[in-house]
Amino acid sequence: MIEVRGLTRRYGDVLAVDHLDFTVEPGKVTGFLGPNGAGKSTTMRIVLGLDRPTSGTALVNGRSCAALAEPLREVGALLDPGSAHPGRTGRGHLRVAARTNGIPPRRVDEVVEEVGLGRAARRRIKGYSLGMRQRLGIAAALLGDPGVLLFDEPVNGLDLDGVRWIRGLLRRLADEGRTVLVSSHLLSEVEQVADRLVVIGRGRLIADATTEQILDGLGDVRVRVRSAEPDRLLAALRERGLEAHRVDARELRVEGSTAEEVGELVHSLHIPLHHLSEVRNSLEDAYVELTDSSVEHRGGRAATSGAAR
Numbered sequence: 001m002i003e004v005r006g007l008t009r010r011y012g013d014v015l016a017v018d019h020l021d022f023t024v025e026p027g028k029v030t031g032f033l034g035p036n037g038a039g040k041s042t043t044m045r046i047v048l049g050l051d052r053p054t055s056g057t058a059l060v061n062g063r064s065c066a067a068l069a070e071p072l073r074e075v076g077a078l079l080d081p082g083s084a085h086p087g088r089t090g091r092g093h094l095r096v097a098a099r100t101n102g103i104p105p106r107r108v109d110e111v112v113e114e115v116g117l118g119r120a121a122r123r124r125i126k127g128y129s130l131g132m133r134q135r136l137g138i139a140a141a142l143l144g145d146p147g148v149l150l151f152d153e154p155v156n157g158l159d160l161d162g163v164r165w166i167r168g169l170l171r172r173l174a175d176e177g178r179t180v181l182v183s184s185h186l187l188s189e190v191e192q193v194a195d196r197l198v199v200i201g202r203g204r205l206i207a208d209a210t211t212e213q214i215l216d217g218l219g220d221v222r223v224r225v226r227s228a229e230p231d232r233l234l235a236a237l238r239e240r241g242l243e244a245h246r247v248d249a250r251e252l253r254v255e256g257s258t259a260e261e262v263g264e265l266v267h268s269l270h271i272p273l274h275h276l277s278e279v280r281n282s283l284e285d286a287y288v289e290l291t292d293s294s295v296e297h298r299g300g301r302a303a304t305s306g307a308a309r
């Protein structure tokens with residue numbers, strides 16, 4: 001479990017993280033979302049004990065990471081896949097990490113296998129593609145078989161196969177009961193795999209809820225209705241005070257209503273119905289709505305008040 005409480009990090013004039021509170025639970029994939037510069041990497045570095053908070057705490061399984069003697073056994077992370085020494089082989093890089101963390105060398109073979117590096121593990125890292133570096137970084141994160149895993153933008157620059165592979169891996173790690181936090185600035189990259197979303201903007205918490213709750217809490221439902229008598233239906237909808245408009249010769253769009261309400265009205269008017277459905281905002285729309293509002297309210301702490309919690 002990861003517990004972030006009142007976390008604040010200031011770099012000179014820049015307030016990178018601003019009184020952040022959230023918990024990342026085991027057995028779930030938690031998406032950590034926010035636009036560029038929102039404070040995701042800073043938060044992750046503090047959780048990992050690689051940076052110090054100005055105030056507040058970030059605990060992994062109840063303890064500060066900086067206090068752990070062999071951190072890789074408790075928490076694994078993919079932060080910057082370009083950080084491995086280019087002159088080493090992939091295997092050599094993993095061996096060094098294993099040795100310094102008291103991990104048996106045979107575990108290196110297991111993680112090389114697990115991430116599908118194969119024979120590339122014997123080649124020097126400087127010849128690796130971005131996808132191979134990413135796999136190597138993930139192998140290093142998995143080395144200590146940790147219960148807590150953090151991935152900072154893991155699908156950055158990967159092709160579709162790589163993205164699918166990472167999604168499958170995240171799911172499996174969570175299903176094994178591990179705590180999985182995965183950051184992205186693109187909702188579309190994590191919406192399919194994240195059970196929960198922690199959304200931040202300008203260092204502040206915007207939303208912390210299940211992916212479903214965030215979707216449900218945002219944006220009105222719109223109803224599409226096609227009928228034999230669109231003009232009559234449009235008039236009746238407006239008479240009821242509903243915001244309705246024509247989409248084409250047969251279709252109407254009704255804002256802020258439900259299929260049930262519109263369906264009952266159509267029935268009461270004895271109008272033949274051809275189509276009736278509810279349209280929700282896509283999660284991407286919801287996310288833009290969420291993060292936009294954090295920018296709009298940049299002056300005050302009111303930005304968090306509209307959060308879907």
Ligand SMILES: Nc1ncnc2c1ncn2[C@@H]1O[C@H](COP(=O)(O)OP(=O)(O)OP(=O)(O)O)[C@@H](O)[C@H]1O
Pocket residue numbers: 011014015016034035036037038039040041042043185
């Ligand atoms: N070491 C540092 N010194 C000064 N400012 C920093 C430092 N690290 C981060 N910042 C600033 O803190 C803010 C948050 O940065 P951070 O990298 O945590 O955001 P992020 O959400 O991870 O963004 P991205 O998606 O672009 O990686 C930014 O304004 C950044 O410029």
